[in-house]
Amino acid sequence: MVDVDSFVPEAKAEIEEQVGDDNAVIALSGGVDSSTAAALAYDGIGDQLTPVYVDTGLMRKGETEQIRETFDYMDSLRIVDAKERFLDELSGITDPEEKRHAIGEQFIREFETVAREVEADYLVQGTIYPDRIESEGTIKSHHNVGGLPDVIDFEGIVEPMRDLYKDEVREVARELDLEEIISERMPFPGPGLAVRIIGEVTEEKLSVAREANHVVEEELEEYDPWQALAAVIGKATGVKGDNRVHGWVVAVRSVESRDGMTARAQEIDWETLQRIQSRITGENESVSRVVYDVTHKPPATIEYE
Incomplete structure (x- = not known):
């Protein structure tokens, strides 16, 4: 130290x-x-x-x-x-x-x-x-x-x-x-939300990523993660109301680490995960589903890109 x-x-x-x-x-x-x-x-x-x-x-x-x-x-x-x-x-x-x-x-x-x-x-x-x-x-x-x-x-x-x-x-x-x-602020990548968006960065994806990250940081604060984030990783079919939608898939990630060189995915209780998915899909009509990333670093990196 x-x-x-x-x-x-x-x-x-x-x-x-x-x-x-x-x-x-x-x-x-x-x-x-x-x-x-x-x-x-x-x-x-x-x-x-x-x-x-x-x-x-x-x-x-x-x-x-x-x-x-x-x-x-x-x-x-x-x-x-x-x-x-x-x-x-x-x-x-x-x-x-x-x-x-x-x-x-x-x-x-x-x-x-x-x-x-x-x-x-x-x-x-x-x-x-x-x-x-x-x-x-x-x-x-x-x-x-x-x-x-x-x-x-x-x-x-x-x-x-x-x-x-x-x-x-x-x-x-x-x-x-x-x-x-x-x-005490959790790390945030220098390239910002661009590395939490798979593929081309667009204003629509940025809006989804920004709001989803805000939800994740709020809901997981009590877990004191090294880093908690949401990433826009693609599109998938969903149902909203009576309509079929082809909406964004948001991946939620929360890890524990000392220095960021290695990291372990955090165990988050089911109720919290359900609250996160409910807020993200409910507050953004273009999001069709939310998934939780359980991969450690390695083999994954903390960020998506």
Whole structure:
């Protein structure tokens, strides 16, 4: 486990040394990784930092409003509405790796735009150790590691938490007095709901995934999962009222883990599962059925793509 008493000042010093007298932007998503990196960088270089939250249209329900409320103390916070640009880049793409690379490249282009406006030469990211391991191996590309484009208009990328696991990041977040809604928040993928949608990302699928994920997070909070999610995995026949429908199939997944490298599917009681399926199918007319994923990691990954 990380020694937070020594890590925090050392990380701040590293950020100061790398950035020097220049300016930096940080990719802020609202998750514990990027939020902790932002707090470290803000303490380290202050007004030289511009936190950038990019609303990709792939985020959780209410995410943008939560970001505004949580980080309003950072005067330089920028919120960029890039929903149309991300959906345009994802149009027609069905391969998971192509999705991740498209998202990674568009993220960088958004940060480059802000960086030019504030004359920033450095990009700070909340990359952690499992991100690097999975991207350097053959598991999957992370949008902020293996998903980065070959040409990046930054003098350098600063990753102060690159050697930490998720539980260690939470320790650092607590040391920095970040709100519990941040420090204890369950992981959410950088590419957002795009990796919880099998096949092409569309506005309809995003709407289904967003509402279903909201239901799952609410209903499974008492189980304290490492990660709980809903994914749109295809279509199947169902019946709604007196009508036959060919609706979306939503897979629910909830896992226990220490660091995300391995995970075990949680045992959820039948009553809770029935409540989840009732809410998801009842609140969205285009969903015909809900299934529960009992697969561990390995052989599955936590996310679907």
